[in-house]
Amino acid sequence: MKILVVSSVGGHLTEIMQLAPVLADHEVVLVLNDEAALPDFPFARVYRIAHAERDARVLLNFLEAARILRAEDPDIVLSAGAGPAVPVALVARLCTRARIVFIESAAAVARPTLTGRLMYPIAHRFFYQWSAVAHFFPRAEKASIHFG
């Protein structure tokens, strides 16, 4: 599979890279929203998009997402947040054949994250990590990647 991994830099990137043993079997293209040291992983390509903070740059992210999705045509769009997951996943859901897989952050212990709430209707498969947030996401599944 060709997997487009979308992440903000920092903790969310650390979270999604917990899946490295799974990703290693696939062609992985990374989309990041800022300059940062890359994880130690053989990415096929890396794209940097604008770092939006709930502002007008989100609109730019939609255009950047369209460019990248048209060039890459991924089978899977995978994210654990934060912000940049939403425009990329929405464009991918409407305009491509990709399956959208989202993992709610392990930081969502008692309440969903804003990204999680926005991604729930967009994602084909939605995973959460703490049972206490299960009732916010009735058709989601549990995958305790971090703290079990």
Next chain:
Amino acid sequence: MRLFVTVGNALVPFDRLLGWVDEAIAALGEPVSGICQHGPSRVRPRGLEAREGLSRGDFDAEMAGADAVVCHAGVGTLWSAIRAGHRPLVVPRRAGLGEIVNDHQLEIVDALVREGRIVRIEGAAELATWLGRYAHGELKRGAPMREDPARLEPVAAAIAEGPARARAPLAGRALLGALALLGPSIERMRR
């Protein structure tokens, strides 16, 4: 004693934690060594090598080599510390103090304190007490955890399903083309 202090990749300083570390080291009266990753913070705790950020490799090496870890409550940081065998001494960032956008760090700290996997630190004196226990050998870090690969299986299965449909709908492809025309060049983003 080798100490690893880290406040993560956030763009916001966390001088409250670093100030407590500095006071605690002063009160400790024992020599400490190690690294303090401070990000945009201004305080530089005495006795520690100050580094703004760390590569993944350096970060993992410090986690592996430290006797004790003091950190903010970012998920990646906590997970790295716990996985390395630490019971980290944690100060959650607080939205009310301008240290983060919301108070989710308080929630993960509560959950992990309940499970006994981390220690929540409320001030410099308390931090000095805990550091003293490590310095005097009353407390020792644990061995690195072995992770269960089965925990990744649900997500691996979702990925293995492949694309959601054979072809994108015609209207979707047209919209994608129109949006892409307005976007920046692919070469500018590919780095």
